[in-house]
Amino acid sequence: MIIHHPLLGPRDASEFVHLGDATLLSRPDWQADDAIAQFHEYLYQRENPAGEYRELWYHEQGDRSWLIITRNTLTHEISSVELARDVARKGSAS
């Protein structure tokens, strides 16, 4: 696969490490009454869609950016690549 890094251009996917669902950006409030339940949902429960999927990749053999990639899990087609930090700052992880 080829990932079009927003800063570095096209890069082979083998330079990257895959983590998982982009919802991992939306870490729950540790002080919530049901914090354990919320963290359980956050860490373990997955949509796991067949189709478009927003996911986290890390450019470990590169600039060490975390990226949010929108990729189709049926075709592997990538429709967008964003810097995760930008997304996190906007607070719109999903």
Add this chain to the structure above:
Amino acid sequence: MRYSALSIIKNGLTGNKGWKPVWREPDPKQHYDIVIVGGGGHGLATAHYLSKKYGVTNVAVLEKGWLGSGNIGRNTTIVRSNYLLDGNQPFYEHSMKLWEGLETDLNYNVMMSQRGILNLAHSDAQRDAFARRGNAMLMSGADAELLDIDAVRDMVPFLNFDNARFPIKGGLLQRRAGTARHDAVAWGYARSADSHGVDIIQNCEVTGFTIHDGKCTGVQTTRGTISANKVGVCVAGSSSMVMAKAGMRLPIESHVLQAFVSEGLKPTIPGVVTFGAGHLYISQSDKGGLVFGGDIDGYNSYAQRGNLPVIEHVAEDMMALMPFLGRARLLRMWGGVMDMSMDGSPIIDKTHIDGLYFNGGWCYGGFKATPASGDAYAHLLATDRPHETATQYHLDRFARGAMIDEKGAGAQPNLH
């Protein structure tokens, strides 16, 4: 009809005209006691044990495509019970014992071949971890042997002992482990279940569950609505998509695992060997092909195909361990979709919806589990109690903190 050498001779002498269909192709009835969703290895095994061991015969197995079209027909055929944790090892040892009697149980030769599995250790820490695991295996009633370097050399002299980047320090051997002919397992279970009256319905996709007031009373399918007292989902690879139809999210991600086979070669590797400094498992089939695999590709996928980095990495591992295979040729590769669970262990449990049961999350270890998974799921479906060897495979174990994490990799499916 019963299979035997005699039946083959009789039919051979009469032009092989006497053979009968291995299974019926029935139309779905309106109601079953139990509907099993998924006609893969685990679903068919469940039907077999339900009908033969637990006496429930008004059962349908619904399969979206052709029976055995999932990972039962795409794996590297390894059978073993060499797990570490008490949540797993007794279950897999139960499975091993079922494998050992499977030909007789099914009257079908699944070519279970106990030629052993040897896990190689390349460091003192790895050897110590194998000792711990081997002891756990022995405590569960399984067999295990810890080999030193000389014993490894005697057993598999063709490995790279003298010029390896990560020298072999020893190994964990399970002699009762081995391989089985994967497709035959599906066919054998299907034939047996069918003979006990189970309806195996191919090309029948479940499109929804009938759920009222927290109770599941049947399924909607591409071949009509079917009611059932209990519905058991067993669709590893598609678990998330199917359970989403019941409104559930699962602690599972779908990942692609590639597998490989070489051209047919005269026997060269006796049993199963795994490389401990990389990720490679390899055996040779009764037909002569080297069957091997490595890690999952690492990204979520439903595409049933992989990419080059893993292919090349598996080949590197092979050449590092067995440089005499350099001139053997890779014939074919393929990919299967794995239910990668959050702790690397499976789930066999009731759901919060009454009458709806779930079996999945097998990661890439589902094949060896087929008999025990079928037995345990049948037990659960028939009695509503978990089988004694499958008491920890609960859906809520993550909420409670009772993970069964053999690798210690944590809640990241692609690390298991």
Add this chain to the structure above:
Amino acid sequence: MTQINRLSGGKINRDKPCTFTFNGKILQGYQGDTLASALLANGINLVGRSFKYHRPRGIFSAGSEEPNALVQLRQAASNEPNTRATVTELYDGLYATSQNHRGPLNFDLMAATDLLSPFLGAGFYYKTFMWPRAFWEKLYEPIIRASAGLGKLSGEEDPDIYDKGFLHCDLLIIGAGPAGLAAARVAAHAGAQVIIADEDFLLGGRLNSERHEIDGIPADQWASETLAQLQEFGNVRILPRTTVLGAFDHGIYSALERKTDHQLHSNGKPRQVLWRIYSKRAILASGATERSIAFPNNDRPGIMLAGAVRSYAKRYGVAAGKQISIFTNNHSGWQIAQDLVDQGVKITAIVDTRDIPPPATFSGVAIMMGTQVVNTTGRKALRSITLSNGHVIQTDCLAVAGGWSPNVHLTCHQRGRPEWRNDIAAFVPSKSRPVGMSVVGAANGDLTLGAAIKSAHQTTNAVLKSIGFQTKRTQPPRAIDEAFAITPFWHVANQKHRAWVDLQNDVTTKDIKLSQTEGFHAVEHLKRYTTLGMATDQGKTSNVLGLAVMAEMLGKPIPETGTTIFRPPYTPVAMGALGGRARDKNYAPIRKTPSHQWASEQNAVFVETGNWLRAQWYPKLGETHWRESVDREVLATRKSVGICDVTTLGKIDIQGTDAAAFLNFIYANPFLKVPVGKVRYGLMLREDGICYDDGTTARLGENHFVMTTTTANAVLVYRRMEFARQCLCPEMDVHLISTTDAWAQYAIAGPNSRALLAKIVDNQDLSNEVFPFMACGEITICNGIPARLFRISFSGELAYELAVPTRYGDSLIRALMAEGQEFDATPYGTEALSVMRIEKGHVVGNEINGTTTALNLGMGGMVSQKKDSIGATLSQREVLINDNVVRLVGLQPVDKSHALQAGAHFLELGSKPTTQNDLGWMTSVAHSPTFGHSIGLGFVKNGHMRHGDIIRAWDGIRGRDIPVKIVSPHMYDPEGAIQRG
């Protein structure tokens, strides 16, 4: 021996004769021959045996689709089994033998299995060998395995080397036949970066084997002229002998170039190169493969694909037989007849299944329309064919023209399914094919020459336009469209004789019938039950035929019956090529520590730690056992001073105004208030609340910290910290950089460590008052070398870790050893390091193994619930905070002469070794020279409350079972007075 079947003409070099050996016979051929064409030239057509029934097998095709002519090529370690003679380029000195027979090829003892064929139909083994049970492993299976496989590996290490390379292009053209060459011409002129690859050594595809004209000149001449033109373009790379193996995501293709396979020796050069090609677009121009017809006894040597017979005549100047007959269901059989006659080959008969007027006449050739071949004779070579009209024709070569199957393989590699086209009775690529791939020519179903070239020309223009290239308005090369009128005819029904579909695996129409009778109605079931298409050719010549036969038996049209899809690779590829250079010591890179050179000079024994090599111990003259060295190193350190290279520990530099807050989030224990100049031990949890790493972090300044991680987790910790920084704390002002390789770091431990250090530090007061335990600072040493000093102790001694920029690492170890002479300073390796940390009760990866909690480790109190940190919340799940869990303890053998073993499990005295009775396990052991006996660490259920109890360390796998006493894990200096001293 003369080449009795050699004709005139052909694209062989008669000035370059090649001598070769097949099954011990010395034979002659020419450069430009394949092994197969040279064998045929010498009148040899029995070249192998089939897999199951060991039936005699001859050359069937003239390309990579060959199912039969598989040989063992070369000798000894270079021996290569299952090599297709039809694509093996002849070279002087070639050595080949046939395979898969017992005794000579002519008298294969295994051929007896053929007599048993009524009992060995599809799937017979699933129905028998079940009784008695033990016989399967002991008797039946060994017999089956003994006859498994085709060729035999030498068992020796592959002597060749293989390379990998990366190529980038605008357009990858796969296949250099008429369509591929036409496409390349257009792309070359447009200025695109083009790669054109073809598996053959002679480019031009069918143009070299058939008689045509293109633009008014002979087609083969057009091909060579076009290639010569293409070579003039700087933007075109021509790769002959290169098979494109697979189509992967995003325009990435894998290709294998055979560099020296056509030479006797590789002469130290890479034998093959595996290319990874990154393309913007790809054009598949892979042509079509002919298929056979299933008629009784259609597997005899001499029965060949008609196009192959033509190829041998035209391209190689070889007659495949003395009396050739043709069996066809389409017009291409007639063209082949014409081409053969033109080439001077004698044709005996043309048998056409179609009941139409003969499309042509040939003098002296029997022509029979609406007729089928219903049987054949000749065990090791074809002698005669029997026709449905009762005629028997003497013939030694039957050329079968069953129609053409487009080579759609690469279109299926991303699980695209081809679709059926009735007019040409073939599967053609559908829209579901890899993104960026276009298909042209015969591969796309344009089976006639004019149409193939035209479609290639037009499609290439459109493709180039789509990626921004201006193409010139040019006319495609002109060629006529030869007739191709096929009336599908698949198999001759016959109850008595077998008709082969898959020649290598011995799948016959009877097997297909049986599988249908038994209910294997899905195509995949057919394939798996009969092994159809599972041979080394992946069913290139058999899949469509098998499917069509099955469709006829089911009475369904082919599209409804379905199709199997092709998997990568296109043709089988050597594992050595896929592995490349990553072999032996080059399997993984080696990381050396800064003291490596010095340690080598001391004859240190090294151990692999991940990719690092670390000194394990430093044997001294006269020491014969590693324990002697390790005990000495430990005792010398505890007595005076020892030095250990700890550079491999991960180091992360953390800076920013939020650095402290960030660390407070990363670590489970508080970090906000670490004073400048102090080091703190930190415990890291995963978000699931399980421990995964520990280490020390030093605060060098208000906004500057330096972290150490374990060696094993250096990469992982950094990755997770970057995740926290970028994804969870995006507003924090904090920056991270890995400095593992930037700093050389040594542990200097023992009562004299302070005195030794004092000799090299510049102006740093090392007294306890100024630089106490857990102090740190940036200092200089040896007159101005920048350094960092940490007073931390893994050994339990008065100890320091001293870091200098890596370039000073070698000098520093030499300086320390020189200055340390007066203290008998002793270098110690990882073994002594491990002994001392076990004595002290420090945990490593054996204990923090990814499943243990802070509670298990005896550090439950460290996990602060007063702040938000990774893992703090989920560490409080009910099962994880249950009191009744395993706890870290120390262990000592009751009988001090016993040695403990890591991996042993704990049991109560007298209880049976069962899963239910399991109390825990031994994680780490050492012989402690300090205590004079074996010691261990381990996890025991409720072990923290059981200090002093005796339990068993059961190690059944090594046949040991000894009583051990539970003690505190902190065995050496539990109060820590020494390290604070």
